[in-house]
Amino acid sequence: MKLSIMKKIAVFLVPMIFSVLIGCNYTSSHSKSKETVNSETTSYLSSEQDKQGGEKNSAAEIMAKPQVPVLCYHRITTGRNDEYTVTPSAFSAQMQILKDSGYNSVNPDQLYDYLVYNKSLPEKPFMITFDDSRVEHALIAAPEMEKRGFHGVFFIMTITYNKKNYMTTEQIAGLAKSGHSIELHSWDHTMATKYLADSVAMKQIIKPREKLESITGKKVDYFAYPYGITNQETSTAMNKYFKLSFILSTKRDSIEPLQTVRRMIVPSGWTPGGMLNAMHKTFRN
Numbered sequence: 001m002k003l004s005i006m007k008k009i010a011v012f013l014v015p016m017i018f019s020v021l022i023g024c025n026y027t028s029s030h031s032k033s034k035e036t037v038n039s040e041t042t043s044y045l046s047s048e049q050d051k052q053g054g055e056k057n058s059a060a061e062i063m064a065k066p067q068v069p070v071l072c073y074h075r076i077t078t079g080r081n082d083e084y085t086v087t088p089s090a091f092s093a094q095m096q097i098l099k100d101s102g103y104n105s106v107n108p109d110q111l112y113d114y115l116v117y118n119k120s121l122p123e124k125p126f127m128i129t130f131d132d133s134r135v136e137h138a139l140i141a142a143p144e145m146e147k148r149g150f151h152g153v154f155f156i157m158t159i160t161y162n163k164k165n166y167m168t169t170e171q172i173a174g175l176a177k178s179g180h181s182i183e184l185h186s187w188d189h190t191m192a193t194k195y196l197a198d199s200v201a202m203k204q205i206i207k208p209r210e211k212l213e214s215i216t217g218k219k220v221d222y223f224a225y226p227y228g229i230t231n232q233e234t235s236t237a238m239n240k241y242f243k244l245s246f247i248l249s250t251k252r253d254s255i256e257p258l259q260t261v262r263r264m265i266v267p268s269g270w271t272p273g274g275m276l277n278a279m280h281k282t283f284r285n
Helices: 002-039 059-064 088-100 108-117 135-146 169-177 198-216 232-238 272-282
Strands: 070-073 125-131 153-156 181-184 222-224 244-246
Touching: 088 135, 088 272, 108 125, 108 181, 108 244, 125 135, 135 169, 153 169, 153 222, 169 181, 169 198, 181 198
Parallel strands: 070 125, 125 153, 153 181, 181 222, 222 244
Antiparallel strands: none
16 A cells, blocks of 8 residues: 555655756757857957956957957048048947947947957947047037947047137036946147156146146046057056057057057048948957
8 A cells, every 4th residue: 555655655755856957958058059149249358257356457458359440530520621530420320330330339438358368349349539529529529429328538638628619628528427437538639659758648648637637536547649659668668647548550569568559540432331340440359
């Protein structure tokens, strides 16, 4: 009698146990599969472990990483036709094709952590930068970016505060409050190769940075070279002041890659599609 009861219990329980085991195995394998898919959705997800304990990538490791496209704008206005100007309508169309193509804007802190500590970036990352503090950056560029979920990096030439055609200190503070990055572009656009003298560094870097930080209430850790020009001695010296410094279309320095991050000027006359093609060609490793 007891044996018969035991058989009945076994017949009832074994399928249940088997079903649970199968379910556990499926959940585990499904989870692993999902992790694999996620890790392959973007080329900017790190294939290496994050650096631990403050350990940083070497210059060679930084140079080997895929470059993040960095766009550079100056004037956004009508009535000019040169490499430093785009019309408001062209800028809007360029932002729209980037949005439609799945690009995500990143800020300098994200770029630095990616280059130095192997932190992951969102899919199709890019950066939008602006030089020279022009008023249309606040009045035209910022609203166009914000309605598409983008944020920009504004490199400020501090001699321009509150002058005609340039941003006021209130506009600069407003950009910072809206989530944009406010960084330095020197005091008066003096070429950075002259900054090795302490007195020049004080005038072009230290005092302007202090003023910017007082306006925004945030640290200024990034720099765009006037004219996009530097040399190795200057780039090495910039490590004392900034996490990253940005050049224009010249080659990165393999010894100082953090102080020679490339940017691409977007000139007038480019179609939105032409801009995308130029991005792909310019920032291929």
